[in-house]
Amino acid sequence: MSQGTGIVRTIVEDRPDLDDLYVRHTPGAVRLAALITGDADLAQDIAHDAFLRSVGRFRHLRQPEAFEAYLRRAVVNACTSHFRRRKVEATYLRGQARMATVDEPDHGRRDELRVALSALPARQRAAVVLRYYADLSEHQAGEALGCSEAAVRSMVARAMETLRERIPRSEDT
Amino acid sequence: MNDLERDLRAVLDEDARRVRTPATAPEGLRRSARRRQVLFGGLVGVAAAAIVVVVIAGASVLLPLQNDQQPIGEGPVTTGTMNGITITYPSSWKLIDPDTAGLNGSPTMGESPFPRIVLALAPTDPSETFGCPGLAAAGEAAPLLMTIQEEPLALDGPASTPWPVQLAPMNADTSEAGCYPDWQFLRAGWTASGRTFEARVGISPDATNEERDALSAAFASMTFESSDGDATQVVLAHGTAGGEDWQLIAARQTDGLSLSLDTRTFGTGSGGYDPTADELSLTSHVFGTGPEAERVVFGAVPEGVVRVEATTGGGPTVSADVLDIPNEIDADLNAFVLVVEPVGVVQVNGFDASGQIIATGSARDRATAPLPAAALEDGRHFGYVRSVDPDAGTIEFDLAYFLSGEEANDAYHAAGGTGPVPNDHFVVNDNPKLRTLHFSPDFRLRLLDWNHCCETFFDGDLSLFAQAIEQQGDVTDGDLIYRGQSQWWITIENGLVTEIEEQYSP
Numbered sequence: 001m002s003q004g005t006g007i008v009r010t011i012v013e014d015r016p017d018l019d020d021l022y023v024r025h026t027p028g029a030v031r032l033a034a035l036i037t038g039d040a041d042l043a044q045d046i047a048h049d050a051f052l053r054s055v056g057r058f059r060h061l062r063q064p065e066a067f068e069a070y071l072r073r074a075v076v077n078a079c080t081s082h083f084r085r086r087k088v089e090a091t092y093l094r095g096q097a098r099m100a101t102v103d104e105p106d107h108g109r110r111d112e113l114r115v116a117l118s119a120l121p122a123r124q125r126a127a128v129v130l131r132y133y134a135d136l137s138e139h140q141a142g143e144a145l146g147c148s149e150a151a152v153r154s155m156v157a158r159a160m161e162t163l164r165e166r167i168p169r170s171e172d173t
Numbered sequence: 174m175n176d177l178e179r180d181l182r183a184v185l186d187e188d189a190r191r192v193r194t195p196a197t198a199p200e201g202l203r204r205s206a207r208r209r210q211v212l213f214g215g216l217v218g219v220a221a222a223a224i225v226v227v228v229i230a231g232a233s234v235l236l237p238l239q240n241d242q243q244p245i246g247e248g249p250v251t252t253g254t255m256n257g258i259t260i261t262y263p264s265s266w267k268l269i270d271p272d273t274a275g276l277n278g279s280p281t282m283g284e285s286p287f288p289r290i291v292l293a294l295a296p297t298d299p300s301e302t303f304g305c306p307g308l309a310a311a312g313e314a315a316p317l318l319m320t321i322q323e324e325p326l327a328l329d330g331p332a333s334t335p336w337p338v339q340l341a342p343m344n345a346d347t348s349e350a351g352c353y354p355d356w357q358f359l360r361a362g363w364t365a366s367g368r369t370f371e372a373r374v375g376i377s378p379d380a381t382n383e384e385r386d387a388l389s390a391a392f393a394s395m396t397f398e399s400s401d402g403d404a405t406q407v408v409l410a411h412g413t414a415g416g417e418d419w420q421l422i423a424a425r426q427t428d429g430l431s432l433s434l435d436t437r438t439f440g441t442g443s444g445g446y447d448p449t450a451d452e453l454s455l456t457s458h459v460f461g462t463g464p465e466a467e468r469v470v471f472g473a474v475p476e477g478v479v480r481v482e483a484t485t486g487g488g489p490t491v492s493a494d495v496l497d498i499p500n501e502i503d504a505d506l507n508a509f510v511l512v513v514e515p516v517g518v519v520q521v522n523g524f525d526a527s528g529q530i531i532a533t534g535s536a537r538d539r540a541t542a543p544l545p546a547a548a549l550e551d552g553r554h555f556g557y558v559r560s561v562d563p564d565a566g567t568i569e570f571d572l573a574y575f576l577s578g579e580e581a582n583d584a585y586h587a588a589g590g591t592g593p594v595p596n597d598h599f600v601v602n603d604n605p606k607l608r609t610l611h612f613s614p615d616f617r618l619r620l621l622d623w624n625h626c627c628e629t630f631f632d633g634d635l636s637l638f639a640q641a642i643e644q645q646g647d648v649t650d651g652d653l654i655y656r657g658q659s660q661w662w663i664t665i666e667n668g669l670v671t672e673i674e675e676q677y678s679p
Contacts, residue, residue: 030192031189031192031194034189040192110180113177115607115608117184128181129185160178
């Protein structure tokens with residue numbers, strides 16, 4: 001190519017467009033946010049906001065394939081930020097009740113587990129969701145949470161310990 | 174994997190499956206995303222690593238359509254037309270077709286054409302112009318650039334200002350600092366020939382005064398042709414709620430009218446309105462938090478409605494005239510938008526010219542949305558209040574059984590007691606499970622007046638009650654006593670706690 005000779009650079013068509021990005025990544029982001037916040041409506045807001053923030057930076061990414069990890073981190077950040085407000089904690093509990101009972105009520109051990117999960121500190125809950133739902137490695141979960149692998153290990157261990165303590169074996173009184 | 178981990182995975186998978194996820198990007202989100210695709214382009218940076226050389230015969234797409242010797246700044250100038258915009262600029266500069274340069278994403282966005290960059294101007298080729306000039310090698314990046322973006326036709330707001338307008342300083346996102354280090358940004362919005370535009374100009378510290386002057390002159394030289402067809406999107410109204418600027422956009426979609434509320438970072442919308450329905454379909458969104466929070470409610474109304482009035486529980490009545498939607502967008506419907514209290518059910522009535530209500534509708538905010546299922550069934554339940562969150566309007570309740578008579582004796586003996594149960598009652602509480610329950614708006618706290626024991630109650634203060642529960646001790650308010658270690662009867666109606674009443678125990 002030589003510039004100034006009437007030959008023009010253009011762009012190959014292998015770039016993902018907005019719809020592609022949205023369809024490919026947003027459903028997962030919504031689910032992740034829903035599991036961390038427990039509120040499907042709030043999750044949509046968070047996922048959309050994270051998507052907007054991420055897509056706005058997208059063109060600066062040296063590795064476009066990193067978009068998913070970038071979006072995941074934005075979602076986790078947004079969720080934990082929301083949880084700094086007590087009202088959203090309440091929303092989580094309300095949402096968990098909703099999510100737990102919308103289709104098929106489950107009042108057994110899993111219901112207990114949902115309640116216990118809801119009581120975990122936000123970052124511990126996010127760590128648990130990233131490890132046990134998203135199946136991320138400790139390294140990947142650390143990237144999403146913005147902390148070290150050791151910190152992820154510690155958060156998950158503390159969360160599991162708390163869950164074991166809080167889940168009663170007996171049935172309802 | 175142990176049982177807990179297995180159950181944990183099962184619970185999370187189960188909950189994830191229940192989450193409804195959108196199949197396509199909502200219209201408002203697309204628009205917001207485009208706005209956030211930063212200052213000067215769409216996804217071009219993604220493709221920057223994959224730039225290939227394509228020969229365009231004669232490069233006619235990017236070359237000026239005619240030469241013109243009219244002076245603009247100094248040196249030879251050229252006049253070109255692109256997407257109905259005619260502009261005169263230095264001949265050495267490039268008039269860039271945004272679609273060819275990839276500034277508008279993909280053609281699949283054609284169904285929602287706005288905002289869409291319709292012209293770009295810079296002293297360099299597209300590949301050196303866009304992307305990340307701050308990371309380019311010295312001397313390779315454009316020292317300045319301008320994009321013109323076409324927006325939905327503004328019937329209201331600053332963008333409805335008629336051309337000509339002046340460029341004004343623009344605050345860029347700080348995250349742009351890496352790609353546009355120390356750049357100065359300018360913008361302007363205007364409407365001309367039935368079209369609405371926004372210009373964004375970026376000037377690097379390396380730009381010369383001559384280049385700045387040439388850009389200003391090029392901007393001022395623009396003239397505009399009318400669009401080929403009717404407007405398909407219009408900005409009906411704009412405002413601020415919860416500290417965030419919003420605009421209401423009406424669009425003609427294949428399935429009829431669509432209304433969307435857009436902010437810089439957020440978009441929500443609805444469509445499928447029935448022009449014959451007398452029940453209004455409302456959409457609302459809360460902006461801001463705490464005392465700053467405000468809710469924007471909008472929707473479509475049948476043509477006969479000229480004014481709408483909204484009321485929220487406890488809040489003032491708010492009214493507004495109906496916004497006229499141009500017939501080319503929708504001939505049968507108009508729209509309204511109101512800013513109301515953030516909490517509670519909002520009731521909207523639509524009035525005709527004679528003052529009669531001819532359409533009604535209501536919407537809830539998320540906080541007051543009904544719960545599909547509560548943690549405890551409706552009725553009266555006995556137990557212990559373990560915590561109270563007045564801000565969130567919730568309690569944590571430990572369900573127990575208050576037994577009397579034979580049942581109490583049996584349970585007492587089963588628990589190892591001998592003889593008749595003391596005080597003829599026995600409490601069974603084998604399960605420590607806590608249930609989070611929400612107060613209803615008309616919640617009542619009935620506490621025993623221990624000074625006039627024991628059938629006299631008073632209406633308690635929730636924050637003092639919360640304090641007593643937290644301390645697990647007594648809190649006094651004058652003669653009144655809040656006992657943190659009492660037992661309680663709670664009444665649940667429609668899944669919400671309507672009453673907490675203290676149980677007397679000797």
